[in-house]
Amino acid sequence: MAMNPKNFVQSATIAIEDITLQTALERGTSNADGRRRQVMAELDDPYALRMQGRHAKLRALHDLPDLLEQMERNVIANGGHVLWAADAAEARQHILNICRKHDLKRGVKSKSMVTEEIELLPALEAAGIRMVETDLGEYIVQLADDHPSHIVMPVMHRTKDEVRELFMEKIAMPYHEEASEMTAHARKTLREEFLNADFGMSGGNFMIAETGTVVIVTNEGNGRLSTGMPPVHIAVVGIEKIIPTWEDFATLIQLLPRSATGQRLTVYVNMFNGPARIDEPDGPQEFYLVLVDNGRSDVYASEYVEALACIRCGACLNACPVYQTVGGHSYGSVYSGPIGAIVTPAMWGKERASPLPFASSLCGACKEACPVEINIPDMLIALRRDLAKTQGPVWELGMKAWRFGNAHPLLFEMGGKFASKVTHAYMQSTGADKLDTLPPPLNGWTEHRDFPPFAEQSFHDWWRQNREDK
Amino acid sequence: MVDEILRPSPRHKPVSLFVTCIVDMVYPGTGVSVVEILEHLDIEVRFPMGQTCCGQPAFNSGFHDDARAVAKQFLTAFADAEVIVAPSGSCASMVRHYYPQLFKDDAEWYDRATWAASMTWEFTEYLVDGLGITDIGAKLPPMTVAFHHACHGLRLMGLKNQAQQLVENIDGVTVTELEGYDQCCGFGGLFSVKMPQISGAMLRDKIEHIKACDADMILTGDCSCMTQINGGLSRNQVEKHVTHIADLLARGLKHNDQ
Ligand code: SF4
Numbered sequence: 001m002a003m004n005p006k007n008f009v010q011s012a013t014i015a016i017e018d019i020t021l022q023t024a025l026e027r028g029t030s031n032a033d034g035r036r037r038q039v040m041a042e043l044d045d046p047y048a049l050r051m052q053g054r055h056a057k058l059r060a061l062h063d064l065p066d067l068l069e070q071m072e073r074n075v076i077a078n079g080g081h082v083l084w085a086a087d088a089a090e091a092r093q094h095i096l097n098i099c100r101k102h103d104l105k106r107g108v109k110s111k112s113m114v115t116e117e118i119e120l121l122p123a124l125e126a127a128g129i130r131m132v133e134t135d136l137g138e139y140i141v142q143l144a145d146d147h148p149s150h151i152v153m154p155v156m157h158r159t160k161d162e163v164r165e166l167f168m169e170k171i172a173m174p175y176h177e178e179a180s181e182m183t184a185h186a187r188k189t190l191r192e193e194f195l196n197a198d199f200g201m202s203g204g205n206f207m208i209a210e211t212g213t214v215v216i217v218t219n220e221g222n223g224r225l226s227t228g229m230p231p232v233h234i235a236v237v238g239i240e241k242i243i244p245t246w247e248d249f250a251t252l253i254q255l256l257p258r259s260a261t262g263q264r265l266t267v268y269v270n271m272f273n274g275p276a277r278i279d280e281p282d283g284p285q286e287f288y289l290v291l292v293d294n295g296r297s298d299v300y301a302s303e304y305v306e307a308l309a310c311i312r313c314g315a316c317l318n319a320c321p322v323y324q325t326v327g328g329h330s331y332g333s334v335y336s337g338p339i340g341a342i343v344t345p346a347m348w349g350k351e352r353a354s355p356l357p358f359a360s361s362l363c364g365a366c367k368e369a370c371p372v373e374i375n376i377p378d379m380l381i382a383l384r385r386d387l388a389k390t391q392g393p394v395w396e397l398g399m400k401a402w403r404f405g406n407a408h409p410l411l412f413e414m415g416g417k418f419a420s421k422v423t424h425a426y427m428q429s430t431g432a433d434k435l436d437t438l439p440p441p442l443n444g445w446t447e448h449r450d451f452p453p454f455a456e457q458s459f460h461d462w463w464r465q466n467r468e469d470k
Numbered sequence: 471m472v473d474e475i476l477r478p479s480p481r482h483k484p485v486s487l488f489v490t491c492i493v494d495m496v497y498p499g500t501g502v503s504v505v506e507i508l509e510h511l512d513i514e515v516r517f518p519m520g521q522t523c524c525g526q527p528a529f530n531s532g533f534h535d536d537a538r539a540v541a542k543q544f545l546t547a548f549a550d551a552e553v554i555v556a557p558s559g560s561c562a563s564m565v566r567h568y569y570p571q572l573f574k575d576d577a578e579w580y581d582r583a584t585w586a587a588s589m590t591w592e593f594t595e596y597l598v599d600g601l602g603i604t605d606i607g608a609k610l611p612p613m614t615v616a617f618h619h620a621c622h623g624l625r626l627m628g629l630k631n632q633a634q635q636l637v638e639n640i641d642g643v644t645v646t647e648l649e650g651y652d653q654c655c656g657f658g659g660l661f662s663v664k665m666p667q668i669s670g671a672m673l674r675d676k677i678e679h680i681k682a683c684d685a686d687m688i689l690t691g692d693c694s695c696m697t698q699i700n701g702g703l704s705r706n707q708v709e710k711h712v713t714h715i716a717d718l719l720a721r722g723l724k725h726n727d728q
Contacts, residue, residue, distance in 0.1 A: 013667050321654045325671045359665060361658025361672070362530060364625035378571075384532030391531070395660075399528055403536035406491070407543045412522040416495040434704055444663040448670030449701030452496055459489045459498035463517045467505075 003147060005332040005344055005353035012326035012359070021157055025327050028156040033318040035262020036369065042264075053255045054372040056248035057309035064300065067209040067242045068291065074212025078274030080287035088118035091292050095120060095234060098288055099129055102232055104199040108190075110216065110223035111135035112203025113151055113312060114236050114292055116334045131201070132193045134222035136186060143170045149328030151335065152260045152314035157327050190222070200226040200284065202272075204237035205311070206252065207289075210245050212273065214289060217256060219267045227272060233284040235272065238292050240300075240308035252311060255371035259313035295347030304346045304379055309372050310339050316366035316376060322359055331356060338366035338376045345383055354390045357383035394441050413460055420454035427453055477588050480600040484514035486551035488544075488590075490561045491523035492693045500693060503720035504557050504593060507606060510723055511597075520547035524556075524564040529572065530659045538572055538579075545569075545582045553600075554590040557716050558692050559623020562592040567626050592623060593716060594691060598632035605639035608722025616648035616685035618676070618699065618712065620692035624652060633691055633715045640722040648688060649679045657698035673702040680710055688712045 015021055040046045060067060072082045083098075085091035098104070107124070109115065109131055121142075124131050133142040137154035141147065144166055148154030155163070160179055167173035173185045202223060204214040214235045216223045227233045243249060257266040276283030299308055317323045317337030328336035333344040333353065341360065345353035357380045366376040389396065405411045423435060430436075434450040437443070445451060457465075485508055489501040508515050525540035544565070548554055556562045569583035597603045615637060623629040638645050656662065656672025676699055680688055690696055690712055699712045 009665060009667075012665070016667055016671050321656065321672050321675075322668055325668055358661065359668070361621070361654050361656055361661050361669065363621035363654035363658070365621075365652075365654065368625055381530060381532070384530070385534050386532070388532035388534075391664075395531065396533075399531065399533045399536045403528060403533075403539050406522040406525070406540040409520045409522055409543070409547070412491075419495065434701075436705075442663055444666035445701075447666045448673060448705065449698065450704045451701055452697065454495050455498045457498060459494040459501040459517075460519065462498050462502060463519075467515075467517065 003329070003332045005356050007332055008330055008355035008359055011330040011332065015326045015330050020159055020162070021327055024157055024159045025324060028150070028153060029318045029324045032153070032260075032262060032314070033369070036259055036315055036318065039258045039262050039264055043258075049251070049254060050371055050373055052251045053311075054309065054374075056243060056251050057311070057372050058306075060243045060248070061240070061300070061305060061308055063244065064239070064242065067244055068239055070209040071207050071212055071242055071289075072291075074209070075274060075287075075289050076212075078212050078287075079277075080212075080274035080289060083288060083290045085118075085290055085292045085294070087294050088292075091118045091236065091290055091294065092120055092123045094288075094290050095236070096123065096127055098232070098234060099124070099127065099199070102199070102286065104232060105129055106193075106197050107131040107199045107201055108134050108193050108197040108222075108226040108230065109138075109201040110203070110218060110226045111138050111154070112201070112236060113148075113334060114203050114238050115201065116148060117238075118236070118292060118294060120236070132190070132197075134190050134193065134220075134226050135218070136183060136220060136222075139186060139190065140166065143167075147329060148334070149336065150314055150317055151312050151337075151340075152317075157329065194225045194229055197226070197230040199232035199234060200228070200230040201234045201236065202227050204235050204241050205256065206249055207237055207242045208244075208246055208249055209242055214272045215249065216270045216272075217253070217266045217268070218270070219261070219263075221268055224268055224270050227270065227284070228282055231284055232286045232288070233272065233275075234288045234290065236290045236292060238294075239296050240310070256311055256313055259311075259315040259369070259371040299343075299346045302346065303382060304342060306374050307339065307342045307346055307379065309374055310343070311372060313371055315369040315371060316374075319365040319369035321361070321363060321365065326359075331359075338380075339374070342376060342379050342383065345387075350383060350386055351390065354387050357387060358391075398441065413458065416454065416458050416460075420456055420458075423453040424456065480553040480589070480591060480596060483552040484516055485553050485555045485596075486516045486518055486548055488521060488524070488548070488554050488556040488561065488565075489517070490556055490558045490693065492697070493557060496697070497693050497714070500557055500714045500716055503714070503716040504555070506720045506723060507716060508555075511601075511603065511606065516551075518547040518551070522547075524561045525572075526561065526564040526568075527659055529564065529568060534572065541569055541572055541583070542579065545579065545586055548586060549582075551586070552589065553596070554586065555593055555596045556590065557593045557714065558694070559592045559595075559620050559627045559629055560692050560694060562590050562595075563622045563626035565590040592627055592629060592691065594632040594636055595627065595629055598635055604635040606636065606719060606723065607726065608639075608719055609641035609726045610643055610718075610722045611725070612642050612644075613686045614644045614646050614684065615687045615689050615718070616646050616683050617651055618648060618655065618688055618690040618695065619652045620690050620695045621654050623691050629691070633689065636719060637689065637715065640719065643718075643722075646683070646685050648683045648685065650675065653679075655695045655698050657695050659694075662698060669698075670702075673698060677702050677706060677708060680712075681708060683710075687718070689715050689718060691715050
């Protein structure tokens with residue numbers, strides 16, 4: 001099914017029945033969530049650290065425009081170039097221009113959600129530029145002509161067996177039992193790509209304004225190879241990734257790996273200050289930073305601004321019982337899960353993504369998991385308010401009737417008595433002690449569960465009889 | 471917003487019971503249990519007859535004008551209250567967490583909303599944190615129970631082990647752990663009706679955990695989760711049952727009297 005948030009319910013229904021997917025999701029989310037809980041609990045005061053992280057990001061958002069300009073000045077001073085992209089098309093154009101200018105034909109890329117967001121790969125391909133994903137997960141996605149289903153673990157939706165089959169078919173891998181052997185084979189294949197690439201591309205987990213540094217955090221070392229070996233490095237980063245100081249980085253880097261993969265430390269932290277200096281033997285000759293807005297300024301100016309504090313750790317996805325059930329693809333967006341249900345409508349139009357904010361029981365597990373305590377449930381409620389009318393006349397009118405009944409205590413009591421009479425009459429006719437069918441629009445309930453009868457005596461009446469009259 | 475620490479003390483004040491709409495119409499016995507427990511503790515209980523619903527069904531579905539109309543009815547009904555107690559973490563959190571937000575652009579009602587928010591308590595929170603009571607002097611034949619922590623109580627009200635403390639002190643009762651006790655049962659108000667497949671899948675996990683649990687009874691503090699889980703247990707012919715905490719406590723008092 002095409003990636004479209006409008007298809008959420010249909011895609012989710014299919015996903016729930018897909019046993020292979022369910023196996024992969026169950027393992028992926030529960031491992032990641034369990035490890036996160038464990039390593040967060042080890043901290044002396046996890047809440048204090050989360051608050052420190054939260055406020056580092058909120059302070060950065062407060063000063064966002066100034067910090068971005070400071071970043072630009074520092075990158076230029078370090079010998080790099082900065083390009084501003086208002087939307088996805090402009091970002092793609094900037095990148096194509098750079099490729100044309102330096103005659104770039106073969107790229108290697110480390111993991112980046114922003115390049116997915118701006119749909120860069122098809123545009124490069126159309127221009128005859130080859131780009132290979134070097135993050136193992138993204139590489140699998142690329143080989144399978146698939147989409148990432150998780151912002152940190154792009155192939156959370158695939159099992160080991162599926163990956164084995166794919167590697168055997170696409171990159172001539174002999175049968176290997178172990179994941180480590182499969183990885184080794186992919187690594188060997190990728191090594192060639194690094195050596196032949198004329199440019200490297202990365203995203204950025206953080207941009208440090210005070211020194212003009214782009215930081216990426218990885219576990220595979222591919223980030224270092226794709227950015228350090230080729231002669232040109234293009235970093236494509238969303239503008240919300242800016243933080244003012246290294247001090248703030250020191251806070252956030254304690255939270256990111258713990259929340260993302262349940263690691264105390266990440267394996268690689270790469271920091272780019274621009275092109276290689278004269279006395280540096282390694283590193284690119286040219287460094288470009290493409291700053292992507294693509295709807296972020298609109299979010300910045302809205303009540304959903306807090307969503308920009310997200311450090312894309314994926315903890316809320318792993319903790320979310322809905323994500324655990326339906327997987328990332330159901331959301332029909334690069335950004336799935338609880339934060340995706342905020343970011344997708346906030347950046348690309350609420351109407352276009354209207355089912356997503358409703359895909360939640362508002363249990364609050366996302367906020368509890370989030371290292372910067374983004375209030376996702378309250379933002380979902382606000383989005384529902386903005387989208388109230390899209391739910392259709394049945395709900396709108398039903399709600400009006402409900403409101404009328406509940407704003408008038410007498411009607412409320414009469415309604416209860418009526419419901420009691422009807423449910424008891426129905427049960428008498430079926431001989432059951434519960435309701436196994438409810439009329440529309442409430443029939444969704446009885447698809448999966450029974451409903452108890454309304455009481456013969458309401459609490460109001462009990463009180464009248466047993467307390468008031470005594 | 472109300473400062474969580476600086477709330478007026480509920481001691482030595484009569485309780486105005488907000489029984490919640492679902493208890494009123496479907497589970498009045500739970501309301502009776504609350505009354506019996508409070509009266510046993512010599513607390514004066516009042517029941518404002520004008521009460522209906524807290525407005526959460528409309529609020530959570532985005533119909534905020536409708537929610538406001540119903541919330542005003544609540545605030546009017548409870549205008550004279552000194553302490554408001556509800557046997558539901560979810561409905562209590564609606565008043566405490568969302569009423570001030572709902573009226574943020576209306577000075578008069580905002581004041582009334584924050585005032586109500588500051589004196590609204592979930593039932594077990596009221597007993598344990600508000601009054602410092604952890605043992606109501608109840609007794610039951612030996613049994614093992616486990617808790618399902620309802621989400622709004624857990625995450626919006628910040629309830630921890632208040633209910634557990636009360637239940638552990640019932641003579642004869644042992645508490646064990648339900649796997650995934652803090653995982654949502656999938657109810658989520660209208661979510662359960664509008665996305666029944668997803669809600670149903672979440673419920674399936676909960677049912678599996680309950681089946682695997684060796685407790686004689688599962689306890690929870692919210693009748694809406696109870697309806698979801700019991701509805702699923704009954705549909706799947708599972709013998710186990712979820713009970714409201716207040717009902718078990720009240721049973722323990724009666725058993726004592728015998
Ligand atoms: S919203 Fe929070 S938990 Fe979710 S990805 Fe962003 S930072 Fe991580």
